[in-house]
Amino acid sequence: MKALTRCLLVLLFLFSQIVAAGEFDDHCTFSLSEGRLFKTHCLITADFEGKTYCFGTEASKDSFLDDPKTMISKAKAFYEKQSMASDSGKDIDGRTKISQADALAQINSKNCDLSDRDAGYLEFDGMDLSHCKMVNTSFFGAYLRGANLSGANLERAYLNLARLEGTNLSKANLKDATIFQAIFDKTNFEGANLTNARMIGTLGNVNMSNANITKGRYGLDIGNQPMGAMRFDAVGGNFENSNFEGADINRCNLRFANLRNANLRNTDLFRADLSQADLTGADITGTNLNESTLDGTIMTGVKGLEYIKGYKTEKGLCVDCK
Numbered sequence: 001m002k003a004l005t006r007c008l009l010v011l012l013f014l015f016s017q018i019v020a021a022g023e024f025d026d027h028c029t030f031s032l033s034e035g036r037l038f039k040t041h042c043l044i045t046a047d048f049e050g051k052t053y054c055f056g057t058e059a060s061k062d063s064f065l066d067d068p069k070t071m072i073s074k075a076k077a078f079y080e081k082q083s084m085a086s087d088s089g090k091d092i093d094g095r096t097k098i099s100q101a102d103a104l105a106q107i108n109s110k111n112c113d114l115s116d117r118d119a120g121y122l123e124f125d126g127m128d129l130s131h132c133k134m135v136n137t138s139f140f141g142a143y144l145r146g147a148n149l150s151g152a153n154l155e156r157a158y159l160n161l162a163r164l165e166g167t168n169l170s171k172a173n174l175k176d177a178t179i180f181q182a183i184f185d186k187t188n189f190e191g192a193n194l195t196n197a198r199m200i201g202t203l204g205n206v207n208m209s210n211a212n213i214t215k216g217r218y219g220l221d222i223g224n225q226p227m228g229a230m231r232f233d234a235v236g237g238n239f240e241n242s243n244f245e246g247a248d249i250n251r252c253n254l255r256f257a258n259l260r261n262a263n264l265r266n267t268d269l270f271r272a273d274l275s276q277a278d279l280t281g282a283d284i285t286g287t288n289l290n291e292s293t294l295d296g297t298i299m300t301g302v303k304g305l306e307y308i309k310g311y312k313t314e315k316g317l318c319v320d321c322k
Contacts, residue, residue, distance in 0.1 A: 022045060023053035024079045026040050026042045026054045030063055031056065031073070035073075038056050045057070048068045048128060052209065074184045079096040094116055095136065107127060107132060112132035114132055117137050120139065121140070121143075125146055128147070129148065130152050132152055135157075137157050140159075145163050146165070150168045151171045152169075152173070153172075155177070157177045158177070159178065160181060165187070168188045175193050175196060177198070179199040179201065181200060186204075190210055194208075194212060196215045198216075199217075201282065204234065204236065205236050206237045209241055209290045210240070213244045213249065214246055215245060216249070218252060218298075221247040222321055229286060232253070237254065239254075239257055239258060240259070250269065250272065260279070263277075266285045269288060270291075270292070271291045273293045276296045278297075287304065288299055296318070296319060302320075302321070305322075
């Protein structure tokens with residue numbers, strides 16, 4: 001009888017393990033849909049059409065429930081692409097790993113081309129890469145401190161966790177680039193093209209003046225909450241004359257930032273902290289400033305003041321915003 005009971009318990013355990021197994025090898029479905037791999041323990045799940053999907057956070061699950069078919073379709077496409085890439089020896093975006101020696105050989109050549117290369121964790125401190133073509137290049141965790149990348153083509157580049165202290169990226173083409181949690185300090189993006197770029201991290205006194213940031217995706221990343229609430233944090237940053245039109249920078253921290261004459265038309269600044277920021281001459285037509293903090297924010301000569309609504313007066317009052 002005891003032996004039979006033990007067998008039943010083992011079978012029940014095995015059955016529970018099978019039931020708990022999720023689609024996509026337990027990866028977070030939300031993260032996959034956004035083009036990222038995030039393995040979970042499948043503790044947060046949702047069932048859809050007889051299948052179980054795993055999530056890293058409750059917020060990710062809630063997003064899934066809003067439109068499961070679309071999210072599953074995107075997640076499946078990325079996951080299958082990842083599997084095929086692993087078989088080919090390249091990463092998910094078709095990049096081939098390059099050695100430090102081969103990277104330096106390219107940099108020292110007249111026709112430097114690091115496109116479609118994985119230069120992760122390599123060292124480029126103080127080097128001049130401005131003549132290099134770096135389309136779809138991965139600099140994951142790479143050292144670019146004090147490097148010169150001004151005017152370089154970095155379209156679709158991947159700069160997650162890169163060291164960018166003192167890096168010159170002025171007038172660089174960073175369209176569709178991904179820059180998550182890089183280390184910034186006096187990083188220069190003046191006049192850079194950051195159209196549709198995805199950027200999260202603490203930028204501090206970054207110079208992003210005269211930059212094109214249209215449709216930039218800098219809002220809070222709910223898909224990675226286990227790593228902490230990651231957001232666009234640029235206290236005291238310089239964004240004078242920059243074009244943010246259509247950008248998502250919800251919940252960002254732009255305290256004391258210089259946003260003079262910036263184009264903020266139709267941007268999402270929901271719950272943004274703009275305390276003491278200077279928006280003199282900026283255009284906020286169509287901007288979502290609901291629940292934003294405007295404590296001492298300078299709004300002299302701002303266009304579209306009628307869109308200031310939804311914030312609570314106890315958080316402070318803006319200057320010249322009546």
